[in-house]
Amino acid sequence: MANFITYRNQGATRNRPLDEELVKRLAYLEKMGITVEVFSGGQPTAEEGGPRTGSTRHDHGHSGDMFFYRDGRKLDWANEQDRPVFEEIVRRGKEAGITGFGAGPNYMQPGSMHVGMGNPGVWGADGKGDNAPEWLRAAYNGAPSGKPDVVAEVVAAANKPEPASPQIPILGQAQANAQPQPQPKPEEPKSNNGILVQAFNKLTGSNVQVPDKIFGAEIDDINKGFAGLGDFAKTITENDQSINNQIQASARAASGNRNVTPVELQMLSSYQPMSKKKRKGALSGLGGYFV
Template sequence: MANFITYRNQGATRNRPLDEELVKRLAYLEKMGITVEVFSGGQPTAEEGGPRTGSTRHDHGHAADAFFYKDGRKLDWANEQDRPIFEEIVRRGKQAGVTGFGAGPGYMQPGSMHVGMGDPGVWGADGKGDNAPDWLRAAYNGAPSGKPDVVAEVVAAANKAEPAATPAIAGAQSVATAQTAAKKPFVDPAHPRDGILVQAANKVFGTDVHVPAKIFGIETDKVNEGFAGLGDFAKTITENDQSINNQIQASARAASGSRNVTPVELQMMGSFQPMSKKKRKGALSGLGGYFV
């Protein structure tokens, strides 16, 4: 049981405890030094039968009607001194994934507030959104929903198509061209050398680091081209290792005359085998012997 929650709903219609997931989402209240007194908690669904009242928000403990305390004193949103605390409760609650808040004159008991899950929104008297007090609406609308996933945001931005005009498309070739253009990764025109990792790091740590045009006086683009060239060279060597071996073996047989030897066979990195898999091909004489 959460230490910051006290149940005073034993004699109420909604006399069940809160759902564990809701309790986890409300854990921020304990960090604020706030305790909660629940006077209306969970209830069974209509299909399950049993005592229940009002909307489905309280079903299975997905919502609570409660009083809030700080330093042993009951808080009241009608008190100008306490209102900023209620506003912070709402802001942090929405960030934690709590979706529904109800409070205000004519709604439940003075100073109390509804907190829980269900359709996102705020409301006041008669459970109507139009009756939600201004402070409640402003606090809720001024807070982001849930915790942002900055990496997902950067990846999503990278997958966005570059803005372009979309004239009428005629023919399969035009369709294919449009689809290819739509898959182009996002590139910041001001920092074209930044990749997804650089963008994500800046967003996570709040930095403004970018890949420079030159590194140690050498143009960055040329460095990248150099590495790409090395990769292409290695790929070419790997793909043609059999052709090279054939040429070496032909030359070795021609040089050995009538001797029955097995020439050396070269294996490039792309087809390299562990030492345990290499096989001895015979005595080491001339160019015969082992795989190298």
């Protein structure tokens, strides 16, 4: 129990103590050398049942009606000497987060004041704001806004999500750190030119290109066909000695092994110069024979 608060509400309808949070907000009174006497304190809510009266501001001790004392003397807002003290009580109370004050002629007992929580404002007779005395209105409106609830601040801070730290996309960071890569050279188009065509182009400075198709046939198929013919001619040429030996043996046998000059057959390779051979009965491109 706060030493600066005395309860005189045991026989009153609102006979409960003040809420602990309100008591904490009233702690500035002790620093001012002020003590209070509560004659109307807390009460149950209408739903809870039990003795109660007036507005809901007093529910659960969130407000109290009280007298103020300094140096053992009871203060009165009607006294010009005491009024600055009441004005200071209102200003500091608002700074501490107290939201409601009521006082003035024809409102409760002379020199008393309602202090507590609820909707912000001041009032006088009949609980109306228009009846609030000028000193009360000026003290309340001239004071800075009340301090937020300390408990609420702590809870809000604990539940407030931490701001997300800025993230750099992995792909973007990798691209930023990556060195420029050389671009691959475009693949050169495939050429069908043989050695002869390449030599011709080099000697003449031309750019003759063998097409992919000749008379509708693929150039690769044509090259394969000529390669097969060349291989056939080469095979015959490489075996001409064996053929001649067989012919000579047959000729000697037919003449009774007489000393005669048999016919000699020699195959001419398709790749030998034609000026060195006297060709008869030639098969085009495959060579020929002579006697």
